[in-house]
Amino acid sequence: MTLEIKNLTKYYGNNCALDNLSLSLSNGIYGVLGANGAGKSTLMNLITDNVKRTSGEILYDGTDILKLGNRFRKHLGYMSQQQGFYDQISARAFLLYIASLKGLKKNEAKEQTDRLLEFVNLSDVAHKKVGSFSGGMKQRVLLAQALLGNPKVILLDEPTAGLDPKERIRIRNFISEIAEDKIILFSTHVVSDIEFIAREIILLKNGKLVSHDTCTNLTKEIENKVFEVEINKEELKYFQDNYHVSNLYHNDEKIIVRLVTDIPPENYEIQSVKATLEDLYLYVFENGK
Numbered sequence: 628m629t630l631e632i633k634n635l636t637k638y639y640g641n642n643c644a645l646d647n648l649s650l651s652l653s654n655g656i657y658g659v660l661g662a663n664g665a666g667k668s669t670l671m672n673l674i675t676d677n678v679k680r681t682s683g684e685i686l687y688d689g690t691d692i693l694k695l696g697n698r699f700r701k702h703l704g705y706m707s708q709q710q711g712f713y714d715q716i717s718a719r720a721f722l723l724y725i726a727s728l729k730g731l732k733k734n735e736a737k738e739q740t741d742r743l744l745e746f747v748n749l750s751d752v753a754h755k756k757v758g759s760f761s762g763g764m765k766q767r768v769l770l771a772q773a774l775l776g777n778p779k780v781i782l783l784d785e786p787t788a789g790l791d792p793k794e795r796i797r798i799r800n801f802i803s804e805i806a807e808d809k810i811i812l813f814s815t816h817v818v819s820d821i822e823f824i825a826r827e828i829i830l831l832k833n834g835k836l837v838s839h840d841t842c843t844n845l846t847k848e849i850e851n852k853v854f855e856v857e858i859n860k861e862e863l864k865y866f867q868d869n870y871h872v873s874n875l876y877h878n879d880e881k882i883i884v885r886l887v888t889d890i891p892p893e894n895y896e897i898q899s900v901k902a903t904l905e906d907l908y909l910y911v912f913e914n915g916k
Contacts, residue, residue, distance in 0.1 A: 714758025763794030870902030
């Protein structure tokens with residue numbers, strides 16, 4: 628199973644939201660990273676055909692998805708960044724409604740709904756109104772609806788936005804569990820959500836592909852560009868004004884700052900440290916690379 632994106636371009640008026648993007652994807656999780664306006668949601672909407680492309684191709688197993696039409700949509704699951712609920716509807720009723728829209732037969736819809744509610748740990752509250760749910764519970768309902776019909780291509784647009792750490796970990800683990808035989812695009816700007824579960828990372832900036840590789844290979848690109856330096860408290864503002872500080876912590880009367888930079892400070896005792904995906908994100912999106 629493959630999803631190939633070839634020279635995909637999308638303009639909104641004179642604004643180029645996606646610029647000649649090409650990717651080849653197979654089974655696994657692909658983290659899509661970028662700042663707001665990078666083109667992440669545009670990419671998702673083009674794959675779902677919610678918006679029309681300006682040019683380029685999206686091929687599923689060698690055939691353009693526009694030619695496949697409903698045959699492709701049957702293989703597609705989509706969790707949008709924001710989706711409204713009818714607050715008075717129960718979680719089970721919502722999933723059954725989405726199942727009907729996807730064309731599932733009643734018995735199949737009931738079986739899948741019950742299984743997915745259990746999978747996302749909502750069986751005990753399936754009868755309750757969605758309006759009474761926490762943000763994390765609503766996100767789990769949305770994840771469940773994206774999995775109805777056992778789709779082979781799953782698009783998740785900011786699935787952990789606004790969640791507390793416990794809920795983010797829960798949803799991240801759910802996604803990792805189902806990824807073996809599916810293509811999953813996980814769009815986010817929360818680096819920790821995909822650092823350890825993504826097969827590959829796709830970096831987008833201003834609609835263009837910056838890099839596409841494994842986390843290990845990407846972080847190798849900034850070897851010897853990440854340092855820790857011990858400074859006095861009164862020096863902190865200087866470092867924040869002149870360097871990209873990815874982290875800092877207090878050590879007695881001193882502060883340890885973690886810097887991402889091509890040129891480390893002189894006249895300081897610096898220590899080169901192993902780069903993380905968060906360091907890479909800061910280097911790419913704050914450094915003008």
